[in-house]
Structures are given as C-alpha cells and as structure tokens.
Amino acid sequence: MTSPAARAARGNLPRTLLTALAPLTWGTVYIVTTELLPPGHPLFAGLLRALPAGLIALAFTRTSPRGAWWGRVAVLGTLNIGLLFPLLFIAAERLPGGVAATLTAAMPLMVTLPAVTLLGESLSARRLAWGVIGVVGIGLVVVGPAAALDGVGIAAGLAAAATLALGVTLTKRWGRPAGMGPTAFAGWQLTAGGLFLLPVTFLAEGPPPAIGATAALGYLWLSLVCGLATFVLWFQGIGLLPVTSAAMLGLLSPLVAALLGAVLLGQTLGPVQLVGFGLALAAIVAGQLPAPGRPTGGSGRRAGQSCGGREPSWWSATFRASSTSRRR
Numbered sequence: 001m002t003s004p005a006a007r008a009a010r011g012n013l014p015r016t017l018l019t020a021l022a023p024l025t026w027g028t029v030y031i032v033t034t035e036l037l038p039p040g041h042p043l044f045a046g047l048l049r050a051l052p053a054g055l056i057a058l059a060f061t062r063t064s065p066r067g068a069w070w071g072r073v074a075v076l077g078t079l080n081i082g083l084l085f086p087l088l089f090i091a092a093e094r095l096p097g098g099v100a101a102t103l104t105a106a107m108p109l110m111v112t113l114p115a116v117t118l119l120g121e122s123l124s125a126r127r128l129a130w131g132v133i134g135v136v137g138i139g140l141v142v143v144g145p146a147a148a149l150d151g152v153g154i155a156a157g158l159a160a161a162a163t164l165a166l167g168v169t170l171t172k173r174w175g176r177p178a179g180m181g182p183t184a185f186a187g188w189q190l191t192a193g194g195l196f197l198l199p200v201t202f203l204a205e206g207p208p209p210a211i212g213a214t215a216a217l218g219y220l221w222l223s224l225v226c227g228l229a230t231f232v233l234w235f236q237g238i239g240l241l242p243v244t245s246a247a248m249l250g251l252l253s254p255l256v257a258a259l260l261g262a263v264l265l266g267q268t269l270g271p272v273q274l275v276g277f278g279l280a281l282a283a284i285v286a287g288q289l290p291a292p293g294r295p296t297g298g299s300g301r302r303a304g305q306s307c308g309g310r311e312p313s314w315w316s317a318t319f320r321a322s323s324t325s326r327r328r
Contacts (some may be wrong), residue, residue, distance in 0.1 A: 009091065012241065016288055018235025020249050022230040027256025030262060031227055033089060036218030038209040042093055043201040046085030048219045051194025052104035057187025065188060069177045073188045076174070079167030080231075081193020086200075094153030111247040119243060127244050127287065133286035134251045134283030140276025142256045171235060172243040182236040189235070190227060202306035248287025251280050 037045055049076050065073050178186050211219070255277065 004078055012091045012245075012288065015237060015240050016245070016249070019241060021247060022234035023250050024256055025226055027253040029088065029253075030257040031260045032091065032218045032221055032226075038211070038212050039093060041205055042089030043086045043197060043205050044208050045219070045222065046082075046090045047194060047197040047201045048242070049085055049222040049227045050081045050190045050197060053223045053231075054187050054190030054194050056224075057183050057232075058191060061181065061184035061187060063184040065177055065180070066320075072174050074171075076167060076171055077189040077192025078196050078293050079163050080189055081149055082196030083193075084160055084167065086197065087156045087163060091153050091157035091160060092246055094156070106314050108280070108301045111165040111168060111243060114166055115243050117171050118173050123229070130283045130286045132151065133246065134280050134287075137279030137281075137283060138251060138254045141255065141273045141280065142267055149258040155315070168238055168247060169243055171238045172246075178240055180213065182232050185244045186228065186231040186235050190231060225228065234320065242290070246286050248281050248284050251284050255280055 033045065176182070180188075209215075234246075237249075258273070258277075
C-alpha cells in the first residue's frame with residue numbers, strides 16, 4: 001500500500017517539475033556571466049536582467065497592486081531581485097563558479113530560521129540534515145583544490161543566499177495579491193527590483209559598458225528567460241509548495257552550472273564530482289518528501305492559498321492571468 005507521504009509527493013510532482021525549471025535555467029547564469037558579458041559591471045547586469053523583463057510583464061498584464069501590497073511588492077522586489085541579482089553577479093565575477101555556487105547553495109539551510117519564525121514551521125532535523133548533505137554534495141561537484149577565495153566574493157555569495165532565503169519566506173507568508181496572476185506578480189517584483197538598482201548602478205559603476213552582439217545575446221537571455229519566464233514559474237511554485245521544498249530545488253542551479261562547464265568548457269567530472277552529484281540529487285528528492293505523519297502544503301496556511309483569499313489551481317492561475325489582463 002502506498003504511504004501518505006508518497007501519495008502527497010506524487011500529487012505535488014507536476015508543480016514541483018514546473019518550479020524546478022527556474023533553478024535549472026538559472027544554472028546558465030554562471031557561464032553567461034563569465035563567457036558573454038563584459039566584466040566589471042555586476043550591477044548593470046542585474047539591472048538589465050530585471051527592469052526590461054518587469055516592464056514587459058506589466059505592459060502585457062496591466063494589473064496593479066492595491067493598498068498594503070504596494071509596500072509588500074517593493075520589499076519583495078528588493079529582496080528577490082534588487083539585492084539578489086547584483087550579489088550573485090559579484091560572487092560570480094570574484095569567485096570561481098564552483099565556490100560561488102556552493103555559497104548560494106546554503107540557501108536551503110538559511111531558509112530554516114525565517115520559516116520557523118515567520119511561517120510557524122517546526123524545526124526539522126531531517127530537513128536540516130538533507131540541507132547539509134546538499135551543500136556538501138554541491139561542494140564536491142564544483143569546488144576544486146585550486147579554488148581561489150576572495151573575501152568580497154564570499155560575503156556576496158553568503159549575502160545572496162540569506163537575501164533569497166528571506167525573500168522566499170516572505171513571498172510564502174504574504175502569498176499573492178487577490179486578482180493578480182503570476183506574470184503580473186513577477187513583473188512587479190522585477191520592476192521594483194530594477195528601479196531599486198537603477199540609481200545604485202549608475203552611482204556605483206558610472207556609464208554602462210559597450211555592448212556588442214555577444215553581450216547583447218547574453219543580456220537578452222538573462223532578462224527574458226532567466227528573468228521573466230523563470231520568475232513567473234518560481235513565484236507561482238513558492239505559493240503552492242512548502243517553502244523548504246522550494247528552497248531545496250535551488251540546488252539544481254549549481255548542478256546545471258557544473259554540467260555546462262563540463263560540456264562547453266571541457267571541465268572534467270571525476271569520481272568525487274559524481275559522488276557529489278548523487279548526494280545533491282538525493283537531497284533535492286528528499287526535500288520534496290513530507291515528513292511522515294505530517295500534512296503537506298507548506299506552513300501557516302494551506303498550499304494554494306494566499307493572503308488575498310483562495311488561490312486558483314496551478315494551471316488555471318497561470319493561464320488566467322493573460323485573459324484577465326486583456327479584459328481590463
């Protein structure tokens with residue numbers, strides 16, 4: 001007979017797979033940053049990843065926040081986009097991709113404290129253990145013996161993980177505004193984060209760099225695919241999955257980065273790296289399974305609900321956004 005945990009995990013499988021597309025795609029950020037973008041402009045890269053994508057989403061959906069949601073969107077956009085993007089690019093530029101990936105892989109561990117304090121989740125030794133195993137696995141995959149360490153890069157990587165952990169938790173706690181689809185929700189956060197970055201970028205970095213054809217291709221990929229498309233899936237998934245389960249999916253990003261390095265840059269994956277792959281994948285799968293005997297669906301409120309009332313199902317919510325915006 002199938003256990004309740006197995007049935008629950010199977011029921012979450014479609015939304016888990018769709019949410020996983022986001023960190024899978026974000027795994028390309030490392031190689032795009034190092035191979036296509038002009039160096040020395042991490043804030044500008046974050047700005048172009050966020051603001052154009054957000055404005056495109058708002059032009060398409062034409063849905064606005066109301067009341068307290070103006071402030072909440074500003075906070076979420078700053079955490080999930082405005083602070084996160086430049087921290088990731090700083091870490092990617094100042095550290096080997098493996099070191100940067102390992103630091104940001106600590107996010108599933110960092111999400112534990114805000115999940116307990118803000119969402120009322122119980123502190124799970126099982127989840128903590130799998131989070132540690134996941135970080136160890138990522139470290140075995142991507143950190144080589146010659147990995148160079150840079151203080152600023154390490155601080156940026158850890159700050160990125162902490163910022164993302166808090167942003168994910170608040171997104172889960174607040175849900176989504178009533179009547180706003182996932183595309184508009186992602187668009188407002190991308191826009192808020194981009195507006196936060198706009199003055200900071202030009203004050204800190206001065207004029208933008210020259211953008212050739214290769215860099216333009218990289219910026220388009222980061223904005224339209226790694227920005228708009230994936231964040232729609234990511235924010236929708238956070239609303240429907242337990243926050244710790246969604247956080248564990250973030251380990252997919254450094255795994256993809258390592259695979260791309262092996263395929264495109266000729267980097268080798270030896271036995272140690274393969275063991276790390278196995279540990280990280282096991283941690284990701286274990287992170288999607290509910291604890292035995294406990295209800296599924298997140299914490300504090302049922303999965304599929306937000307502060308604005310009952311949320312529609314995964315598919316109806318995703319496709320209703322565009323039809324709602326056209327009627328307005």
